[in-house]
Amino acid sequence: MALNIYLGDLVYNTIKTNYVVPLNIGYVASFLKGKFGQEVNIKLFKYPDILEKALRENPPDILALSHYSWNARLNLLFLEMAKRLNPKILTVMGGPNIRTESVDLKKFLTNHKNLDYHVANEGEEPFARIVGEILGGCARPHPLGCATIIDGEFFYDAEPLEKRSMEISQPSPYLTGWLDPFLADSNTIPLLETNRGCPYRCVYCAWGAMLPRIRTRPLEQVLEEIKYVSDKSAGQLTWMFCDSNFGILPRDVEIAKKVRELVDKKGYPTHVDVWQSKNTPERNIEISEILGKNNRGLVAIQSADPKVLDNIGRGAIKMDSIKQQIDYYHNENLEVGTDILIGLPGESAKSHYNTLAAAFDMGFDYLEPINIRLLQGTRYESDKFRQEYAVKTKYRPIFGAYGIYDNKVVFEVEESVRSTKDMSEEELNNFKIHHWLIFFTWDVGIFKPILLLGKKQGINPEVIIDELSRTQNPILKDLFDRMRKESMKEWFGTEEEMISFYKQPENFNNLVNNFMKLSFFYIALVYQDPEILKALQKEMEAIVTEKLKAKNIFSQNVMNDVIELSGLLTCKNLLEGEKKVTMKYPGEIVSLVTNNPKFANRDIVELEIYRPQEFVSFCRFHLSPSGKENLSLKNIARFLEIGGMNVLKNNIKVL
Ligand code: SF4
Numbered sequence: 129m130a131l132n133i134y135l136g137d138l139v140y141n142t143i144k145t146n147y148v149v150p151l152n153i154g155y156v157a158s159f160l161k162g163k164f165g166q167e168v169n170i171k172l173f174k175y176p177d178i179l180e181k182a183l184r185e186n187p188p189d190i191l192a193l194s195h196y197s198w199n200a201r202l203n204l205l206f207l208e209m210a211k212r213l214n215p216k217i218l219t220v221m222g223g224p225n226i227r228t229e230s231v232d233l234k235k236f237l238t239n240h241k242n243l244d245y246h247v248a249n250e251g252e253e254p255f256a257r258i259v260g261e262i263l264g265g266c267a268r269p270h271p272l273g274c275a276t277i278i279d280g281e282f283f284y285d286a287e288p289l290e291k292r293s294m295e296i297s298q299p300s301p302y303l304t305g306w307l308d309p310f311l312a313d314s315n316t317i318p319l320l321e322t323n324r325g326c327p328y329r330c331v332y333c334a335w336g337a338m339l340p341r342i343r344t345r346p347l348e349q350v351l352e353e354i355k356y357v358s359d360k361s362a363g364q365l366t367w368m369f370c371d372s373n374f375g376i377l378p379r380d381v382e383i384a385k386k387v388r389e390l391v392d393k394k395g396y397p398t399h400v401d402v403w404q405s406k407n408t409p410e411r412n413i414e415i416s417e418i419l420g421k422n423n424r425g426l427v428a429i430q431s432a433d434p435k436v437l438d439n440i441g442r443g444a445i446k447m448d449s450i451k452q453q454i455d456y457y458h459n460e461n462l463e464v465g466t467d468i469l470i471g472l473p474g475e476s477a478k479s480h481y482n483t484l485a486a487a488f489d490m491g492f493d494y495l496e497p498i499n500i501r502l503l504q505g506t507r508y509e510s511d512k513f514r515q516e517y518a519v520k521t522k523y524r525p526i527f528g529a530y531g532i533y534d535n536k537v538v539f540e541v542e543e544s545v546r547s548t549k550d551m552s553e554e555e556l557n558n559f560k561i562h563h564w565l566i567f568f569t570w571d572v573g574i575f576k577p578i579l580l581l582g583k584k585q586g587i588n589p590e591v592i593i594d595e596l597s598r599t600q601n602p603i604l605k606d607l608f609d610r611m612r613k614e615s616m617k618e619w620f621g622t623e624e625e626m627i628s629f630y631k632q633p634e635n636f637n638n639l640v641n642n643f644m645k646l647s648f649f650y651i652a653l654v655y656q657d658p659e660i661l662k663a664l665q666k667e668m669e670a671i672v673t674e675k676l677k678a679k680n681i682f683s684q685n686v687m688n689d690v691i692e693l694s695g696l697l698t699c700k701n702l703l704e705g706e707k708k709v710t711m712k713y714p715g716e717i718v719s720l721v722t723n724n725p726k727f728a729n730r731d732i733v734e735l736e737i738y739r740p741q742e743f744v745s746f747c748r749f750h751l752s753p754s755g756k757e758n759l760s761l762k763n764i765a766r767f768l769e770i771g772g773m774n775v776l777k778n779n780i781k782v783l
Pocket of ligand 1: 326327328329330333334335336372
């Protein structure tokens, strides 16, 4: 009789969002089927409720689940359920969310008695060894690359990965049809993988630590997969390449060309997300040109401090190549953004401030500063690093990762850096205001023309934002104090504290129904109270005016034009109707606001500022459903989260 195997790459489906095609378990399925044929029956699962039903109706012989920070506790719940329904089921987990030393694997298995095996690194071959030995008659094998405890004895022989060939030769999960149902699900984003591994070793990431060299998949297979995905997908507008460094190999240009060919034929995907290679600017630029102008650039710097970059293993990434890429996007009239981490080893408040300022100087159009989540299996999460940098962490729920399955509440826990020997928690928390102001005024662009006016005259936006964050204006001071306090309150000192808090039914219901990301919550608050929006504009104007006056380059006329234009570009009433105004401004103002130097020398440029019908419809659909206005904080915050940020500004057109 064939061995029944369920493979799950679970994601909480309590809140509807975009999921990704379960490519990882697709690889395992196609590999097992290729090896064992009729001897195995395999089913793939993405959604926990469907797996729960299948476990109850027809429990398998083996349940194997992918293991990430966003599904770790959900997996444990399913392992417990599986063992309860059929104690003979063998349970397996595989994935990066675990420390990989023997002592740690043993501890993990000892603490989680419902787990029989943890498979390390690339999982296909070790998992196939378990299956092969079971098919051969061994009830509890302990093959190479698989950690397990049998009758109290721990077994784990790490597999030397350098022995694996540089070419991955395995059947394709797409071409063998395993992923067809997921491609047909419009909620899942197609994932493509052309190679595995990463030559860098950033301390907060498990990718480079797991596989520090690049193993490639055959080009022909990759090109065929792209065609297959295009044919079988539900027309998803976004695709994602999950390579750690797309563009690192010359052949990636050919891969991008294949995607382009299909986009031109079918009109989708309109967005292709890639993590660009770090030191190949020319090729990255070529690939961006091929993939099309719909792609906004992302060049992650994380820090601009050379010492910090060395500490985190990114010292080899060249700043020149970053500059070259930013220039390319700007020459093409495209925006480019960056990721910045706060809480890195060696990063102080001063150097983080300098990093933000450097990112503005480099010309990034949007900055995304992020708290560092400590991931199991990374070097930053190790005891050694924690001690060396006196890392203190706290815990909070992962947004969207909660639900009720098997009649039990379950949620995920994020462990994040809250202080190091170089940055106190108070300093780190104070940057919450900077980061929010950057998000609202620079990334979203509310009153951005005022910051641009300052920047043009040599005043870095971070200097303005820093001063703004320390304002004595009572309305803004209240807002920022509240932000500081509430952003401290969302953290728990220990994992146990957080778990016991959210296990309480009232708190769990609150989490599911009322949990909002603070950045959206505070923008919602600003939109509920026009006085805050007014105060923000006045304060920014006052700061920039004072600084320009100190340099003897202040012009009231220029400031008036900037303020007027900035006001016209900002939607202040979310339920306002379609509108169109035509205005004339000096070329230097238009050049500033459109970031286009070609208008700078014109005396007057005519502009149209308009609010298109689709913006109006989007706002009314979410904020005034069936004609009944709902401008509650919660509803505005949800609206912002699901795309409302894109309609807060009106459009501008040069006539
Ligand atoms: S963060 Fe990116 S470059 Fe660094 S190790 Fe991870 S995948 Fe590689």
